[in-house]
Amino acid sequence: IGHGSRDTAAIAEYNQFATILADQLKLPVHSCFLEFADPPIVDGIRTCVEAGAKQVVALPLFLGPAGHQKNDVPAILNWAKAEWPHIDFKYGTPLGAQPQIIDALAARAAEAIDRSPNAIPAAQTALILVGRGSRDPDSNSDVAKAARMLWEGRDYGWVETAFYSLAKPDIETVIDRCLKLGARRIVTLPYLLFTGIIRQRLDDRALAAQAHYPGIDILTAEHLSSHPGIIEAVLYRYQQVLDGTAAMTCDLCKYRHQMVGFEDEHGLPQMSDHHHGLRGVGHSHSHSHHHGPNPPVNNLLPPRYQNGGEVSAAPMGSTPFKFKEDGSPAWDEMWTDFCDLALAGGPPHRGHLLEPVLPDDVRANPYAYEAVLAELERGLRMVTGLPVVRSEAPGWIGLACSDEAMALWLLRAIVVENIAVRREGHILYFPAGPNYKLENEIKNIITAAAKTHHYWAEHLNGK
Known part of the structure; x- marks a missing residue:
């Protein structure tokens, strides 16, 4: 299950990833999307059922645990369980800050630095891990955790966290901070699986920063895409499903615990809508019908x-x-x-x-x-x-x-x-x-x- 994009290159990348995954698993893998692209999740599930599957494993290709993973995908799986009670539906966890993903990020940073003609010590180099940004503090904290793990054991002077939108700090703020701390090279590192509009706009913002600070080496690394480490991370999440050890952590969930700034969302019911998880499901399938007054x-x-x-x-x-x-x-x-x-x-x-x-x-x-x-x-x-x-x-x-x-x-x-x-x-x-x-x-x-x-x-x- 991917997020989806209107960018054709992003969908091509995603489908290529699914092909590689199917080859590794030696199993049928059906691609579907939360929004912006077809088929919707319900069509992916229906394809599996019509093919005679007795068990359907839903693997969310999302990096962090935000609303899509906690609400939208569980909502359609709950609907599917009621629609096809004879099918065994299982749900994997988001990828998270796995060692394989940290290694993939380190590799992307190293590739960007290798392309630069400037010789600048690692101690004067700052990596900025740029997350998509979320209204869920649990998901944002995962980006910060990945950044810290990326810094540990390596020689970079700094590994900082920034967000594209919905959360602070933004890229420009963190670039300015790194320069004040003495960085001579900055590598913006997209914490994104696939290309798309957000990926392109991150490039634009890095180019604008380079124009603003011409004496500083500002580089943009590739997104994660089909790096072998990402394939390994997905395979690991799949194995957890088979072993029965796949479980979301609720320790920092704003729906389970009352958090400062998110008090109104504490205890909200798990739900989705017909633009996201329930996209493609007719409104008549709703479990809550209200007839004429x-x-x-x-x-x-x-x-x-x-x-x-x-x-x-x-x-x-x-x-x-x-x-x-x-x-x-x-x-x-x-x-x-x-x-x-x-x-x-x-x-x-x-x-x-x-x-x-x-x-x-x-x-x-x-x-x-x-x-x-x-x-x-x-x-x-x-x-x-x-x-x-x-x-x-x-x-x-x-x-x-x-x-x-x-x-x-x-x-x-x-x-x-x-x-x-x-x-x-x-x-x-x-x-x-x-x-x-x-x-x-x-x-x-x-x-x-x-x-x-x-x-x-x-x-x-x-x-």
Whole structure:
């Protein structure tokens, strides 16, 4: 099971890897993908079943234990177990920081250095292991662990950790840090299995850094791809499945343990959606069916639900993030249907009222504030299609409604969602602050806007 990519070279690399693996295992190996490419996971499983398999081993070709491994793949396997109860389904663990992978990373770094004409001592060389980045601290910590293991026993002056997106520090920050510490050569080392858009953009960022620091040797190593060490690592995970020793560690899982900054995700149910793990599974296969409402309620529903359409009761606060291939949040694709979102229970922002920060807080951290405004503007545009305006008063961002009646209704509805909003004519202002986090305040504001705007547009305004 691969992540998937819209890049044809990435899919070709993945299929080549699967061919090598099949040759090593002497077993049928069927490729499938979580997103961005076909076939989806369910089709891979179905192919195995139709071929007469009595046992299906799902091997996740992911480096770290994040949401895809903990939620999306288990969700489709649970569905498959109910669909084909006579089949023995087994699930391997993510690759993790195995010795074979550490050796493969060391080899990629050495290859990059060998291509450079400059003779610089290892003690003045810094490796930067660049992970994809995740909202799961367990997965991010795996990158840090791999970096430490890469440094141990070798002569490099530094092995640092950076992330492409979703986590800090970024590549540019770490390059600057290494230079201040005295590095004369920097090797950016992609902690990626296959090529694709992210791989290409890592190259672009390294080239930009080289142009910015022309006196420093800044190199980019190859990604892991079909290095023999990666094949060995996958074979080891497969053998663990056969031995019955494959098990996810839950010691640092944010769903099992309450962690600072991730309190809202503690205890969340294991789930996926029809863009990821359940991609290719018809909605009618859901194990939670909700039939048409009683006639008195019928008139209160958006038009598409008034004739007994299926209603989703999944709480919007637990909706998993969906990202575009470049790593940015796919706000317009995060919910299967906005009507489902409009009918979901409970406000997205729980606890205290979400209010704007003090102007002094904005002035103290202008760069973080600008980043928050940019993401709020992007998300609000995507889910409403309305113009977004910047407020002259710090701590606010405006949504230009079609008229004052719409702005007034949205204001009343969003305040109920536990978010402080204000109105000036047809402009509805949402709170904003430099400390707002993508997975918390930013998501909550965009969720409330999507929910209430869609209900206004399809239900109230359509009457």
